[in-house]
Amino acid sequence: MTPKSIQTRTYAAHxxxxxxxxxxxxxxxxxxxxxxxxxxxxGVCHSDIHQARNEWKNTxxxxxxxxxxxxxxxxxxxxxxKFKVGDTAAVGCMVDSCRTCAPCKDNLEQHxxxxxxxxxxxxxxxxxxxxYGGYSQRIVVDEHFVLNVPANLDKAGTAPLLCAxxxxxxxxxxxxxxxxxxxxxxxxxGLGHMGVKFAAAFGAEVYVISRSPSKTNDAxxxxxxxxxxxxxxxxxxxxxxxxxxxxDTVSADHDINAYMNLLKLSGNICLVGAPENPLxxxxxxxxxxxxxxxxxLIGGIKExxxxxxxxxxxxxVSDIEMIRMDQINEAYERILKSDVKYRFVIDMKSLA
Amino acid sequence: MTPKSIQTRTYAAHxxxxxxxxxxxxxxxxxxxxxxxxxxxxGVCHSDIHQARNEWKNTxxxxxxxxxxxxxxxxxxxxxxKFKVGDTAAVGCMVDSCRTCAPCKDNLEQHxxxxxxxxxxxxxxxxxxxxYGGYSQRIVVDEHFVLNVPANLDKAGTAPLLCAxxxxxxxxxxxxxxxxxxxxxxxxxGLGHMGVKFAAAFGAEVYVISRSPSKTNDAxxxxxxxxxxxxxxxxxxxxxxxxxxxxDTVSADHDINAYMNLLKLSGNICLVGAPENPLxxxxxxxxxxxxxxxxxLIGGIKExxxxxxxxxxxxxVSDIEMIRMDQINEAYERILKSDVKYRFVIDMKSLA
Numbered sequence: 001m002t003p004k005s006i007q008t009r010t011y012a013a014h015x016x017x018x019x020x021x022x023x024x025x026x027x028x029x030x031x032x033x034x035x036x037x038x039x040x041x042x043g044v045c046h047s048d049i050h051q052a053r054n055e056w057k058n059t060x061x062x063x064x065x066x067x068x069x070x071x072x073x074x075x076x077x078x079x080x081x082k083f084k085v086g087d088t089a090a091v092g093c094m095v096d097s098c099r100t101c102a103p104c105k106d107n108l109e110q111h112x113x114x115x116x117x118x119x120x121x122x123x124x125x126x127x128x129x130x131x132y133g134g135y136s137q138r139i140v141v142d143e144h145f146v147l148n149v150p151a152n153l154d155k156a157g158t159a160p161l162l163c164a165x166x167x168x169x170x171x172x173x174x175x176x177x178x179x180x181x182x183x184x185x186x187x188x189x190g191l192g193h194m195g196v197k198f199a200a201a202f203g204a205e206v207y208v209i210s211r212s213p214s215k216t217n218d219a220x221x222x223x224x225x226x227x228x229x230x231x232x233x234x235x236x237x238x239x240x241x242x243x244x245x246x247x248d249t250v251s252a253d254h255d256i257n258a259y260m261n262l263l264k265l266s267g268n269i270c271l272v273g274a275p276e277n278p279l280x281x282x283x284x285x286x287x288x289x290x291x292x293x294x295x296x297l298i299g300g301i302k303e304x305x306x307x308x309x310x311x312x313x314x315x316x317v318s319d320i321e322m323i324r325m326d327q328i329n330e331a332y333e334r335i336l337k338s339d340v341k342y343r344f345v346i347d348m349k350s351l352a
Numbered sequence: 353m354t355p356k357s358i359q360t361r362t363y364a365a366h367x368x369x370x371x372x373x374x375x376x377x378x379x380x381x382x383x384x385x386x387x388x389x390x391x392x393x394x395g396v397c398h399s400d401i402h403q404a405r406n407e408w409k410n411t412x413x414x415x416x417x418x419x420x421x422x423x424x425x426x427x428x429x430x431x432x433x434k435f436k437v438g439d440t441a442a443v444g445c446m447v448d449s450c451r452t453c454a455p456c457k458d459n460l461e462q463h464x465x466x467x468x469x470x471x472x473x474x475x476x477x478x479x480x481x482x483x484y485g486g487y488s489q490r491i492v493v494d495e496h497f498v499l500n501v502p503a504n505l506d507k508a509g510t511a512p513l514l515c516a517x518x519x520x521x522x523x524x525x526x527x528x529x530x531x532x533x534x535x536x537x538x539x540x541x542g543l544g545h546m547g548v549k550f551a552a553a554f555g556a557e558v559y560v561i562s563r564s565p566s567k568t569n570d571a572x573x574x575x576x577x578x579x580x581x582x583x584x585x586x587x588x589x590x591x592x593x594x595x596x597x598x599x600d601t602v603s604a605d606h607d608i609n610a611y612m613n614l615l616k617l618s619g620n621i622c623l624v625g626a627p628e629n630p631l632x633x634x635x636x637x638x639x640x641x642x643x644x645x646x647x648x649l650i651g652g653i654k655e656x657x658x659x660x661x662x663x664x665x666x667x668x669v670s671d672i673e674m675i676r677m678d679q680i681n682e683a684y685e686r687i688l689k690s691d692v693k694y695r696f697v698i699d700m701k702s703l704a
């Protein structure tokens with residue numbers, strides 16, 4: 001095993017109900033196929049809050065969240081081929097997987113049958129130690145799980161692409177969204193605003209489905225053709241059976257049948273949030289319009305790279321609000337009130 | 353309008369709670385694009401009971417059920433091209449549709465945006481009269497909605513293909529079920545037994561998912577590789593994430609999540625029954641295995657003909673119990689107890 005000697009400042013949760021605080025860890029020196037990167041920016045995902053507060057009942061403390069990481073390579077192991085010192089690189093939700101199961105071989109590491117090693121609150125496959133995420137100065141990761149960042153992209157705006165971006169890109173690609181299609185995006189938050197950008201970039205006519213008319217200007221600016229007010233029966237009726245595809249980003253309990261009615265024959269509504277309670281689905285709506293209700297989970301490494309390359313070509317990044325590391329607890333509270341446009345990104349120099 | 357002069361014996365329901373009885377109707381002479389056929393056999397579908405008993409709250413009385421019809425062409429209108437007198441022909445769930453909307457043009461008449469004219473309890477698009485189904489001596493139908501029956505097929509066993517057959521064939525084709533795949537069929541009734549036959553004929557490894565071990569011999573005889581006992585936790589666990597595709601034929605309330613757990617990554621469970629109450633779906637199961645939950649409704653005319661041709665090539669018909677017309681009320685009671693292997697078919701000569 002490599003020595004554990006890389007002193008690293010982080011922000012960590014030490015219990016479910018206490019704010020995150022400065023915390024020092026030691027990371028291992030890179031193995032031959034690993035690289036070390038200084039973290040420049042880290043996005044703040046709602047999952048970070050769930051994990052820090054043990055809302056999934058599996059948090060190992062101390063917990064260092066963060067899985068939307070962009071940084072600069074500062075050291076490479078002997079076997080590293082894809083990266084060199086000085087490269088801008090990115091890390092998303094996973095830092096390892098078994099590499100041998102069918103999903104891994106099929107570039108779907110997020111569905112690794114032996115469970116992917118998540119970037120934080122995961123178990124290192126070699127040392128069995130808890131993994132620490134991107135709310136930290138530096139990280140050591142196997143190059144297979146490190147992405148190239150196109151040079152033209154704003155680094156800070158790139159960070160959220162690693163989770164919010166790929167989560168919406170993947171189902172749009174998998175279900176062949178493109179020109180001539182009408183796409184609905186339920187919820188205009190971190191995920192939703194990326195869904196609008198991607199669906200528009202793929203050539204679809206995009207509608208944000210929202211409970212609030214206040215989203216209209218932003219929706220249009222992000223590339224949507226309009227907003228469908230879900231609280232307005234007339235508007236919902238006007239779009240009855242008009243959409244080909246819907247991405248539902250809502251994690252709270254909600255009535256999915258109202259959205260399903262917006263789908264055309266053979267249409268598909270894809271869930272990318274994960275509501276805790278079961279959803280109630282009207283069988284008639286599925287059968288009589290042969291609709292589909294599907295789910296999607298982030299994306300594999302190959303597709304994540306493809307997404308970043310696509311963003312480079314189309315100059316797509318996330319809309320962000322930059323914060324200092326010591327503002328993280330306040331940022332969490334604002335996220336819980338949906339008061340962010342549309343992703344907080346931590347300037348990691350603030351941790352130096 | 354053509355004269356209404358074809359005297360026809362039928363069996364009809366006159367109210368929700370009375371048995372079906374002999375009832376005379378007059379059918380119209382064929383229009384130029386219509387043909388008349390003497391009905392040889394008519395299958396008995398669970399829908400017939402729902403409609404006869406007004407369980408969908410839309411029954412027009414008298415109601416003559418029956419939409420699994422095989423007969424012999426006895427008269428053709430001047431414009432009829434596909435059929436001649438003496439041909440064996442079949443009629444399924446629909447006798448007309450608008451022919452102009454997108455689904456109609458896409459050979460999905462069952463999803464006609466202006467509503468298909470169902471074979472019974474429908475509204476004739478010309479006369480606006482109530483349509484009468486196959487529990488009758490003869491019927492007059494537009495040739496577009498009449499199917500050719502391959503000569504080698506048993507006529508009586510062919511009748512249930514027109515509803516139970518196409519309902520299971522269509523999703524298996526649409527979702528590309530074939531060799532190398534494991535398919536589960538939930539419920540071994542009229543629909544389920546056809547699902548087993550088709551999935552096996554398409555080269556898949558088929559499992560019947562049932563609450564009762566009594567189904568095993570039949571399942572194997574019909575072409576299944578085995579039965580998964582849904583009440584046996586060990587068996588359900590053994591097939592955890594092992595199936596590519598499931599057809600769920602159950603119309604009663606049931607826990608679909610237990611079946612969904614049998615699906616592999618990206619697997620699909622397709623509902624062809626239509627439970628009255630909403631189904632409770634675990635979002636995590638969809639998202640973390642990117643599964644699909646879909647629905648399917650009978651099939652279009654083109655696909656129904658394709659299905660019949662496939663049955664001709666593979667010598668597939670339904671397993672039936674033949675009854676006389678005057679046994680229909682008893683047959684209904686047996687269907688409600690699932691006491692039929694696997695479809696009642698009325699010998700329509702018994703109505704002469």
